[in-house]
Amino acid sequence: MGIQGRSLAVVEATRFRGHDPEYHGYVQLLVGAVIAEAESQGWTVSRLAADDGVDALLTRTETADAIVVMGGEDIAPRFYGGGTGYEGESRHLETADAAQLALVRRAVERETPLLGICRGLQILNVAFGGSLVQHLGEETAHRNHGVPIHEIMASHPVEVEADSRTAELLGSTRVDVQSAHHQAVDAVGSGLRVTGRAADGHVEALEHETAPVIAVQWHPEDPGAPVGQLAALLGHLSIAARIPQATAA
Template sequence: MTAQRPTLAVVEVTRSRPDRPEYHAKVQTLNATVVDAGTDGGWTVVRLAAADLDPAALLDLTDSADAVVIVGGEDIDPRFYGAEAGYEGETTHFIDADEGQIALVQRAADRGTPVLGICRGLQIINVALGGDLVQHLDDGIHRNVGVPIDEILSTHDVALRATSTLAAALGDTRISVQSAHHQSVGRLGAGLTPVATAPDGLVEAVEHEALPITGVQWHPEAPDSPATQLPLLLASLYRAVTAQTQVTEIAQAA
C-alpha cells in the first residue's frame, strides 16, 4: 500500500426499491453512514449496489479494493444455502446481489482481503463459506415487531469473547447494540468461529480463525448505536489492511 488512502468498497444490495420507499429510505440512511464513517476514517470509499450490477461487474469493480464492507438488506435467497423458500417472514430476494456478494467474499478469502459484514453482511459471509441460516426467529430482542420502520431497531447487550479481535477493536467484552433481523447464522461456514452472543444465546458476531474476516449481526451504523462503535470497527479493518500490506511487502522484498 502506498501513501494514498486505502480503498474501501461498501457493497449494498440495491439503490432502488420503488415498492418500499420507507424501508429503502431507512436502508439508505444506514448505508450512507457507513460511507461517511469510512471517508472520515481515512479511506477512499467506493459505494456499489450488487443487485444493480451483474456479479462479474461487481467483482471487476472491486478488484483493486483494499477492504470490503457488506451492509444490510433483504434475505439471502435460500437456494444459496440449500434450503427452501416459503418460510415465515420471507422478504424479496435479489439473486444477482446474493451471487455477487457471495463471490466477493469467496475471492476475499482466497486473497486474504479484509472483510466486515454488517447484519445481512454477516449472513453473506457465513453462506459464502459454506454455512447456512436460521430462516426465521420467534423474535424476542432482535427487532421490534409491528412498529414503523423507524422504530424497528431494538437495543440489547452483546457479550464478546475476551480473546477475540472484535473485543480488542471495541475495547470491551460487553457492549450495547442496535439490531433488526429475523434471521441468524445456523451452521457456521468453514473457518468461522462465534465471538459474540446475545442474552438469549444467539450468535451475534463471527470471525475467521485465520483470515481478516469479521461479521456482526447488529447495526453499528444505526443512529442510536454508540457513536464510537462503527469508527472502531472500521479502524480495525484499516489495521488489517496495513498488516496485509506489510506481509506483501516483506514477501516481495525476500
Template sequence: MRPLIVIPARFAASTSALRYSAVVTARALSAAVLAAGGEPLTVHPEGDVTRLSFADGVLLPGGGDLDPARYGQPTSSDEVYDVDTAQDEFDLALARWALDTGRPLLAICRGLQIVNVALGGTLDQHMPGAHRHVVHGVRVEPGSRTAGLVGEKADASCFHHQRLDRLGAGLRPVAWAEDGTVEAAELSDVDFLGVQWHPEDTAAGDPAQQALFDALVTAAGRFARRSDRCSSPGSGC
C-alpha cells in the first residue's frame, strides 16, 4: 500500500477544461509524489482537518498570498494577491494538525510561509527583487537534513515575491539565497522540511529536488507502519 500524501487543493477562478471555477493541484506536485512511491490525494480545502486522519503525510503546496491579518499586520503592499479566507483557514489548520499529530510534512513556497505563520512568525509582504520565474543558487547549511537531500549548494526554481521575516517558534533557517532570503527551514524533533522554492518544477530531471519528495514519502511510510491503518491483516503495509 502506497503511503497516502494529502495535498490541499488550491482554489482557481477558472480552468478551461472544467468551464467553471475549480479546486486544483499542480500536476508536477502529484507526479513527484507518485514517482517517490506515494499516493497523492488532493483534498478540498475547507472543513475540519481532522477528517484527514487517514493521511500518512502532508504536502503544503504553493499558491496565493496569505492575508497579512493572519500575522497581525495590515496589508501594506499593492502586490499582495489572491487572498482567500477559506484557503488560509484550512492551510493554517492543516499545518498545525500535521505538526501536532507527528505526520511528516513537506511545505513548499506558500506552504513554508503558512508553517511560519502557524508558529507565530511573520512575512515580508513584498520583497525587493522578487524571485519570480528565476532559477538561482542557494547555500545550504552543512549537516542539515536539507543538505543531506539536496546538497550544500542547489539550484532552486523560484516563483515568490514574499519571504519569511520573523521566524516562528522553533523554526531554524538552513538555506539562503545570495540576497539573504531564507530559502529553507527545519524544525528539531519534527518530521518537517520547508523550502521557499518549487522543487516540483525540476524534480523530474533533478534527483536532488526529487529527493525532497522521496524523503516525505519514506517518512510517511514509517508513519503508516506505526498507525492503525497498517495494523489489520492484509493491509499490505
C-alpha cells in the first residue's frame, strides 16, 4: 500500500536495449533495486520510459508526487553544446533526452521532489545550462574498463559538503560509492550547487539551491553499494514531500 496514496515515477531513458542483452539485464537489476526499496518505503511506483517523447512523459508524470531519474546512455551533445565523435561515445536517445530534460525543469518549477542517479545527475545539470566532460579516459577511478558488465562498477570515496542535504541523508561527509560513468559535469548549471566531489575533483553530487532536487553521479542501487545508502537517498523524497516513511510491522 502506498504512502497515503503517494506515487513515485521511476523514469528510465528506455525500457529495452535489445542491441546489448548483458547491459539490458544489468539495468533491470539496478532499476529493480530502486523499485523494491521505494515500495518497501511505501511508495506506489510507476516505471516509465522517456523515449515516448516529451508530451507522453509529462502527461504520465503529471500527478507524480516524486520522481527518480535513472542512469543510462550518454546525453546527445547538442543539448549541451558539445560535438560528436568523442572517445567512448555511446548511442544517443535524443527523444528520451528531451523528455527527461523537460521533466526535470518542470520538477524544479513545481518543487516536485526528485532524485537523479548517474545519467540523472547529468540530465539535471544539462537541463539548467550545464555542460559535460565527454570522456574521462581509460585511467579513471569512476569505471572499470575492459571487464564484463557485472564487474564495471568501481569503488571510490566521495567527499560531501557538511551543510548539504546529501550529507544529512547519508549521515557522513565521506562516503564510499559504486560508480560506472565515463562522463562528468563540466560547467555547473544555473541554480545548482556542487555538494560532492571525488578525489580527482570531479562532481559526484548536485543539489538545486531552492527546489527539493538532489542527484548523485554514483549508483546507490548497485548490489555492491554500502548497505542503507539507497534507502537513505530515497528517503529524501519522503522528507521533501513531507510525508511519513513506512515502517516495518
